[in-house]
Amino acid sequence: MNSEIKPESEKSLNFIEVFVEEDMKNNRFGKHIHTRFPPEPNGYLHIGHAKSICLNFGLAQKYGGLTNLRFDDTNPVTEDVEYVDSIKEDVRWLGFDWGDREYYASDYFDTLYAYAVKLIEKGLAYVCDLSVEEIANNRGTPTRPGVESPFRNRSVEENLKLFEEMKNGKYKRGEKVLRAKIDMASPNMHMRDPILYRIIHEPHHRTGNKWCIYPSYDFAHGQCDSLEKITHSICTLEFEVHRPLYEWFIKELEIFPSRQIEFARLNLTYTVMSKRKLLRLVKEGYVNGWNDPRMLTICGLRRRGYTPASIRAFAERIGVAKRDNIIDIAVLEFCIREDLNKTAPRAMAVLNPVKLTLINYPEGKTEMLKGKINPEDENSAFRDIPFSKHLYIERDDFMENPPKEFHRLSPGKEVRLKYAYIIKCVDVIKDASGHITEIICTYDPETKSGLPQANRKVKGTIHWVSEPHALKAEVRLFDRLFLKENPDEVDEGHDFTENINPDSLKVAEALCEPSVDGARNLQSFQFERIGYFCCDKDSTPQQLVFNRTVTLKDTWAKISGKM
RNA sequence: UGUCCAAUUGUGUAACGGUAGCACAGCAGAUUUUGGUUCUGUCAGUCCAGGUUCGAAUCCUGGUUGGACAACCA
Numbered sequence: 001m002n003s004e005i006k007p008e009s010e011k012s013l014n015f016i017e018v019f020v021e022e023d024m025k026n027n028r029f030g031k032h033i034h035t036r037f038p039p040e041p042n043g044y045l046h047i048g049h050a051k052s053i054c055l056n057f058g059l060a061q062k063y064g065g066l067t068n069l070r071f072d073d074t075n076p077v078t079e080d081v082e083y084v085d086s087i088k089e090d091v092r093w094l095g096f097d098w099g100d101r102e103y104y105a106s107d108y109f110d111t112l113y114a115y116a117v118k119l120i121e122k123g124l125a126y127v128c129d130l131s132v133e134e135i136a137n138n139r140g141t142p143t144r145p146g147v148e149s150p151f152r153n154r155s156v157e158e159n160l161k162l163f164e165e166m167k168n169g170k171y172k173r174g175e176k177v178l179r180a181k182i183d184m185a186s187p188n189m190h191m192r193d194p195i196l197y198r199i200i201h202e203p204h205h206r207t208g209n210k211w212c213i214y215p216s217y218d219f220a221h222g223q224c225d226s227l228e229k230i231t232h233s234i235c236t237l238e239f240e241v242h243r244p245l246y247e248w249f250i251k252e253l254e255i256f257p258s259r260q261i262e263f264a265r266l267n268l269t270y271t272v273m274s275k276r277k278l279l280r281l282v283k284e285g286y287v288n289g290w291n292d293p294r295m296l297t298i299c300g301l302r303r304r305g306y307t308p309a310s311i312r313a314f315a316e317r318i319g320v321a322k323r324d325n326i327i328d329i330a331v332l333e334f335c336i337r338e339d340l341n342k343t344a345p346r347a348m349a350v351l352n353p354v355k356l357t358l359i360n361y362p363e364g365k366t367e368m369l370k371g372k373i374n375p376e377d378e379n380s381a382f383r384d385i386p387f388s389k390h391l392y393i394e395r396d397d398f399m400e401n402p403p404k405e406f407h408r409l410s411p412g413k414e415v416r417l418k419y420a421y422i423i424k425c426v427d428v429i430k431d432a433s434g435h436i437t438e439i440i441c442t443y444d445p446e447t448k449s450g451l452p453q454a455n456r457k458v459k460g461t462i463h464w465v466s467e468p469h470a471l472k473a474e475v476r477l478f479d480r481l482f483l484k485e486n487p488d489e490v491d492e493g494h495d496f497t498e499n500i501n502p503d504s505l506k507v508a509e510a511l512c513e514p515s516v517d518g519a520r521n522l523q524s525f526q527f528e529r530i531g532y533f534c535c536d537k538d539s540t541p542q543q544l545v546f547n548r549t550v551t552l553k554d555t556w557a558k559i560s561g562k563m
Numbered sequence: 564u565g566u567c568c569a570a571u572u573g574u575g576u577a578a579c580g581g582u583a584g585c586a587c588a589g590c591a592g593a594u595u596u597u598g599g600u601u602c603u604g605u606c607a608g609u610c611c612a613g614g615u616u617c618g619a620a621u622c623c624u625g626g627u628u629g630g631a632c633a634a635c636c637a
Binding site for chain 1 (some may be wrong): 565566567568569570573574575576577578579584585586587588595596598599600601606609623629630631632633635636637
């Protein structure tokens with residue numbers, strides 16, 4: 001090894017990319033790859049799905065292939081078109097395009113039925129009359145072999161007849177199932193005569209009443225991959241034990257040999273990820289719906305102000321591997337700050353106001369000051385910010401008896417009002433209970449931004465808004481939904497809801513500079529020195545509403561917290 | 564008392580028998596009209612025990628720890 005800088009093309013690969021490159025080199029699938037994203041339309045997509053979406057679409061992009069969107073809709077009991085639409089919207093919003101390759105497992109029901117018949121004819125599948133309980137009991141346990149079904153050795157003819165009768169609706173749910181005939185003593189539970197078809201007298205969101213038997217996941221997923229000529233079928237670790245079955249079907253059905261590769265699903269600190277728990281948060285009213293900005297659903301993140309680019313960057317940054325992982329939520333927050341810092345227009349807003357009056361500034365005068373819309377952008381345009389005698393500043397930016405580390409306003413001290421003047425506190429007015437109601441300052445006209453005197457050193461710079469020009473806005477201050485890194489860490493008999501943060505949402509009235517007027521839904525701003533905020537869909541011209549996406553890094557909070 | 568999978572700084576992720584690197588987080592400093600950004604520096608790691616080898620995070624054996632698997636869910 002020498003110290004040469006590695007070119008981009010030699011950047012390290014994740015283990016899936018290693019497999020793909022090996023396969024390409026060995027010509028396993030020819031010169032191209034083809035992936036798929038296979039959601040079940042029974043819930044909303046979350047950040048964990050985003051990882052999978054970025055992985056599947058990202059791989060295809062990298063190696064010049066295509067990605068299909070395929071709905072795994074083999075269970076009409078739980079699935080619905082409502083979810084199909086939201087899933088498509090979310091994938092598209094994330095920035096991925098599946099072209100015209102929108103497929104459904106239900107598109108293949110006829111073929112799947114024919115595959116089942118083929119297995120019966122080969123003597124590899126049989127109709128079983130055992131009840132749910134009996135099948136479960138006969139399956140054994142991971143450490144104890146199962147026992148064979150008494151119906152295991154029916155003739156091919158009888159199986160064919162019975163299976164057709166199942167399809168024709170002759171039997172009720174639970175009366176019969178079609179099972180593969182593999183090995184009831186296999187150490188792998190999934191090989192113990194798995195169920196291929198079950199009877200469900202329920203209309204399907206796409207096939208209506210055509211079918212009353214539906215294929216199981218194992219009998220549908222892999223075959224759909226195969227029918228679509230998917231080269232690399234990427235799924236999460238819990239399907240690893242299904243892989244022998246996946247490959248058994250490919251072999252016995254003699255179909256296109258898609259390759260299943262498993263990776264570790266995403267976990268994040270201070271949140272829950274399972275569909276079941278997310279559903280409870282919604283159903284039990286801990287949050288206001290699936291798109292509540294505190295939810296790590298794609299639609300929740302969108303409403304919170306996360307951008308597609310930030311989520312893609314996150315997926316890239318966390319990597320892919322097979323070991324269980326818990327990603328620090330700070331990584332996600334870093335990614336959105338990184339993006340918004342470069343793109344979000346700046347504005348000043350005061351969230352917790354206290355009045356400030358400039359005694360030597362003319363009453364009734366208004367000046368228009370200039371502020372860069374985005375200082376990160378060299379070519380940034382300017383915005384107009386009105387200034388007057390009567391202002392509001394952040395209550396936290398004033399301290400009567402400050403420690404020496406405090407760089408803001410205090411009696412007798414100077415501070416800069418951003419884009420405006422250097423001011424000096426000369427008096428403090430309090431009410432009967434000692435609560436500060438107004439801060440009295442003088443301003444130095446020589447220090448207006450742009451003037452030579454403005455370059456004078458001062459300890460700090462604070463934001464402000466002009467009282468007569470301020471725009472009121474509702475701000476929704478979101479914080480993490482759970483108090484513990486691992487919300488599932490609870491005492492016996494309790495559950496994760498115990499760890500919900502009671503202060504995950506605080507609503508305040510902010511006073512904003514006029515440039516935020518007319519903000520559109522999903523439009524992001526940086527409220528200077530505070531954080532990134534995004535206009536909510538509840539916002540109207542009469543009542544602006546902003547969601548706090550994430551705070552700015554707050555070094556002062558860290559310092560003051562230690563004191 | 565089973566099968567499969569995994570184990571690298573606090574958290575992720577590289578290193579494919581040859582200098583343990585990168586990112587986030589932390590800490591310290593510089594710059595700054597955002598206590599933001601940016602920049603610099605810094606802390607900190609190969610689960611354990613054997614073996615193979617000139618050389619092991621990497622290969623082998625045994626252990627330990629964690630995870631998955633016993634829906635007619637996916």
